[in-house]
Amino acid sequence: MSEKEPFTVYAAEVSLWAPIMTVMANIAARMMNPPRETEVIVGYISIAVLVAGLVLGIVGLFGPKRKDWRDTFFRSMVGVGLNAVLLVAIFALLPISSLAGDAAQKHPEVSVRQAACDPFTFRATAEAMPQRKGG
Numbered sequence: 001m002s003e004k005e006p007f008t009v010y011a012a013e014v015s016l017w018a019p020i021m022t023v024m025a026n027i028a029a030r031m032m033n034p035p036r037e038t039e040v041i042v043g044y045i046s047i048a049v050l051v052a053g054l055v056l057g058i059v060g061l062f063g064p065k066r067k068d069w070r071d072t073f074f075r076s077m078v079g080v081g082l083n084a085v086l087l088v089a090i091f092a093l094l095p096i097s098s099l100a101g102d103a104a105q106k107h108p109e110v111s112v113r114q115a116a117c118d119p120f121t122f123r124a125t126a127e128a129m130p131q132r133k134g135g
Helices: 007-031 038-060 069-106 112-117 119-128
Strands: none
Touching: 007 038, 007 069, 038 069
């Protein structure tokens, strides 16, 4: 009868795969060019998966030590690192995304993606853009 793997081994695996699957899901969602609401939902699910991966990676780090603990420790460390880097990047880019969304709402002739390329200069030059006349 084979010995069952401890939970920490599975936690380390999930921690390692969570950022990879999140990036792949976001790339697939972007390729389909969905409405903004769908992108927001995919973003929230991605953040939840990354947070779960971070927590499970920490659980994997502090699990029981076995004779082959190095694999679990390595997977947990890589998973915690990748999850943390992606979460920091997401939360660092949220204000820029918000600026781009605000600019696109004020000027419907410019898409959110155009405004997201350079939201700070777009915000400064948007007032100088000619406005559409009438209906």
